[in-house]
Amino acid sequence: MGRGLQAGIARLSALALVLAVVGLLPWLSGRDPALALLRARSAEQEPTEEALRAIREEHGLGEGPAALLGGWFTGLLRGDLGTSWVSGGPVLPGVLDAMAVSLALMGAAFAVALAVAALVCAPVLVRGARGTLRPGGSGSGALAAMLAALPEFLVGVVLMVALAVWLGWLPPYGWRGPEHMVLPALAMGVPAGGLLGRLAADALPAVFAERWAGLWAASGCSPARIAGAALRRAVPALVPQLGMVAVGLTGGAVAVETVFSVPGIGRTAIGAAEARDLPLLQGSVLALVLLGAAAGTAAQALRALLLGPGLRDAALALPPPPSAPPGPLRRAVPVVCAAVLVAATAWGLTRDALTVDTGLRLAGPSWAHPLGTDAVGRDVLARVGHGAVSTIGTAALVCLLSLLIALVVGFRPTLAAGASEAANAVPPVIAAILVAAATGPGQAGALAAVALVSWPPLAAHAAALVQETRAAAYLSAQRAFGATPVWILTRHTLPAVIGPLSRHAVLRLPGIALALASLGFLGLGAQPPSAEWGLSLSESLPYVERAPSAVLAPAGMLMMLAAFAVSLSTLADVPRTVSRARPPGDRAAA
Structure with missing residues (x-):
């Protein structure tokens, strides 16, 4: 069995397991789902047996886990995510509205990530194309590594204090115009860009050390052309990380949307978890998981496209650059x-x-x-x-x-x-x-x-x-x-x-x-x-x-x-x- 097929089966198995857990949330909670629904609607109503029985019959909560999971999957195939236990309205429209907000925010964050990655690896790319890259030098700096290690919620808090509270340049909360997107996009994009830039900058020295780079330079090729070829050589090995960054953005969206009060799918999931609104929570988590899975699949497809038919099953991994001893x-x-x-x-x-x-x-x-x-x-x-x-x-x-x-x-x-x-x-x-x-x-x-x-x-x-x-x-x-x-x-x-x-x-x-x-x-x-x-x-x-x-x-x-x-x-x-x-x-x- 090929490595790509094994990875695909593992991803599908993980997705199926997560979907099963999401579908069984009312049963896995360990509490009576009817009682949880009653508490979600009204914390003061008396949980009589008649009221609980009526709720079980209305929502089909009296059956076992297999029937519960089957009913949820059946509704999912029909495009029905159920009814909110708190608002009483359908879950799907709310999830789609929140997804639209999150997708816009993730798109802006991904643009920020690419810009930060370009800034991080640009010095290495210029030195390598000109032949002045020091052998054994570190591709990325400590700043890029630091940015990659910071959690999104922490970056968001620091940006809010510095740019919104102290300087007053941007609004700290809300989602009412393009200016409200700046701080959340920076909070999500800067750590992701630090990671991508660090990986790219660490891979480029090995690319420039290959024989073709020296031959092209000796033949009179311009540094710009050599730099472009080096990027094309390094990109296929880095494309899978784009999928990981996209998965990380789905997780980061939960924290960042909470920090900046953005009405996206992440904040919706947190609110549903706090209110014990399990149908809305199921729909929100399902949207986050499917979004991450789609991003990973797209990254793998892009990598296969870049490699071409001859190298589609090849690892094409770049050797790590030898590191100089730290000062x-x-x-x-x-x-x-x-x-x-x-x-x-x-x-x-x-x-x-x-x-x-x-x-x-x-x-x-x-x-x-x-x-x-x-x-x-x-x-x-x-x-x-x-x-x-x-x-x-x-x-x-x-x-x-x-x-x-x-x-x-x-x-x-x-x-x-x-x-x-x-x-x-x-x-x-x-x-x-x-x-x-x-x-x-x-x-x-x-x-x-x-x-x-x-x-x-x-x-x-x-x-x-x-x-x-x-x-x-x-x-x-x-x-x-x-x-x-x-x-x-x-x-x-x-x-x-x-x-x-x-x-x-x-x-x-x-x-x-x-x-x-x-x-x-x-x-x-x-x-x-x-x-x-x-x-x-x-x-x-x-x-x-x-x-x-x-x-x-x-x-x-x-x-x-x-x-x-x-x-x-x-x-x-x-x-x-x-x-x-x-x-x-x-x-x-x-």
Whole structure:
């Protein structure tokens, strides 16, 4: 079975699984759907048996999960997404209206992403076309990596504070004209553009190192022509990432639309989850998932078109450029970020994070409260310190669970590859919405949602390590000498896999913490009075004009965490890229 066919089957399986979960939301919630519908319509009406029986008969909620799923799919094929439990109107028109808003916003964000990517990779492209690109130089800069690591909701908050509150250039909320699209499009497009630009800039040095580039330059071709040819050579390998960026935009739309009060499909899904309006939630999540799946399929089709019939099944992967050892400044960045995070956390932990003093609400920084107070008079510095324990501690638990699952699944390469493809189709926020609909919002649900999409990349890495270790010649000799499979597993395979996989899991910890913070910001994660950074940011955002320090403190900690993640991962990549450039004998000696 070809790799493309396997990936297609994995995506279809993931889509079918998500659709089944969406269709079964009323049953998976663990509560009586009739009672949930009654509460959604009126929280004061008495839930008598007669009223519940009438609701079950009206909506067909008294049947089992198979009949419920079948009825939902039947309605879906007819173009009927059901009736809203809150408004009593049909779901489909509302979903289509919200989708129109989200598509317009995503289109503007994608244009911003392409512009940012062009700015990031333009210096590399110019130097490469002129033949002045330093061998072993880094294609992308730290700024691009930092932009790629920032979650959209955090970029949106910073842009709102800077451009709307302080400078007053743009409106902070709403959706009434083109000017209201600027900040949300920037919030979604800048991280996506940083990712695309970083990937393109890192791929271009390998393209310019190929023999044809030198031959074209020696033949007198203009730098512009060489640059155009290099872009055409690099684009097919990067097109799949366009699909990933589009999937990321669907997840980012949920947070950004919430930040800027945009009436799109993401905000509709969050509102439906909070109101327990399951039919509207089903329609909204279905629209988000299908939009992401369509974007991924379109990216694969575009890649096949660019490659042509002869290379359609080829990987056409570009070799990674050899990286030069980082300088002292780059080595100092993670140390400085870690020192700031530890110092702020330690200082905040010595203070009381729960005492409410309404007389000091929204107070500015002072000696008594170095970072001011929040909307109910709690010390912001204390909230920052205690929030670090909640945010990073939960992320560490997710990393540990992901590592254990990856170790088990990694010994089944086909399953690991399929799981990775499936996880690519579901952003963490979509998984969190589904989990919250089934179990209710909370830190446990956020942990489960992030873990669901965090272990497949580790499993794919584990599968690659297992295959590489099993193919080693010394293991063949061990088998020939009569070594048992258990001996080989415990003495050779596991030690070779656990080390690199554990380092990979640790490198993913800051990103997982940022994902958990985004869910807390959306109200799907930790609940009050928790000091989790995302929740603290969400609680203070409505008062950003009166107390910007209450917003900037958790936002600054999250940005520091993102910078730490980027710098640490960059340093960790250097030994691997340098080792690839060594002769086989040197690598074995190392």
